[in-house]
Amino acid sequence: MMQRTIQAKKESMNIDELPMRIAIGQANQLTADIITFANQIGVKDIQFNTPRLPGESRWEYMDLVRLRTSCEDGGLRLNAIENVPIKFYDKAMLGLPGRDEQIENMQAIIRNMGKAGIPIFGYHWMPNGVWRTSTTARARGDAQTTGFDYALAENSPLTHGREFSADEMWQNYAYYIKAMLPVAEEAGVKLALHPDDPPVPMLGGVARIMRNFEGFKRALEIGDSPNHGLDFCVGSWSEMSPEECLKGLQYFGERGKIFYVHFRDVLGTVPSFREAFIGEGNLNMFNVMKTLKELNFKGFLIDDHVPRMGNDSGWVSLSRAFANGQMITMLDAINGTLAN
Secondary structure, three states: OHHHHHHHHHHHOOHHHOOOEEEEEEEOOOOHHHHHHHHHHOOOEEEEEOOOOOOOOOOOHHHHHHHHHHHHHOOOEEEEEEOOOHHHOHHHHHOOOOHHHHHHHHHHHHHHHHHHOOOEEEEOOOOOOOOOOEEEEEOHHHOEEEEEEHHHHOOOOOOOOOOEOHHHHHHHHHHHHHHHHHHHHHHOOEEEEOOOOOOOOEEOOEEOOOOOHHHHHHHHHHOOOOOEEEEEEHHHHHHHOHHHHHHHHHHHHHOOOEEEEEOOEEEEEOOEEEEEOOOOOOOOHHHHHHHHHHOOOOOEEEOOOOOEOOOOOOOOOHHHHHHHHHHHHHHHHHHHHHHO
């Protein structure tokens, strides 16, 4: 066990030197079942989404260290943490009193991640979160998934007391990212921006500004740094349109601005769509992965928003095994094809 931990720690320090790979993702805690699942399907990398760590406003160094070493003890490399609780930086997103204190806490989290050897932090700019109008939509074979219909959501009540315009949200974003990037650069942590989901102009009175190619281009120009890039959620980009997704994939991939990938798809585009199995949605997902390989992408890909298959239960599920099996097979095929 000690030898395996030392090897995982050594590899985690050189994560930029690893090839494109499949990772376990979207877990909020590390369990024995997840470790077994990862080892049995042959995956060595892991990412957490809003991990269950102590703290009401920030995460401390030792808690992050213990998260990392628990992964290493299970034979896994901790590649990234995606998201903190929204309450950690909601005032920063909305430009409300108290935002400077929140930004200081977020800076402390990034410093602590850097010291703990966790190289990527994924974040979003959605103070009222991901929206769906259905949690019982049906995918292929009657698998259960989620769906969105803008007609049912566009007149929803205000989520934060008043409307927040796109101009306000851009001003707040510029204020935030300009404060965060110098800290990220010093700490050696990359910041990866996730799209708005769903990518519509406004929900609950809050404008959504990370909803198209031009929005991401503007965001990365404001936050111009080698430590700033994208969590490229293929599904969220597919919600915009297949054409917008492929345009973003090519443009940001060529520039080395894709740090990791949510490998999922949807069927339909805004204003109405539902989640889909890989291969059931808008895109040819094999070609998406092949494009990433051709662009010399060296980050990791994770499953995301998997439809719930029959008899699924918990995080380790038939749906997740099916998605990861598809992804691993695609990558094996692409590596073999491009090597010849």
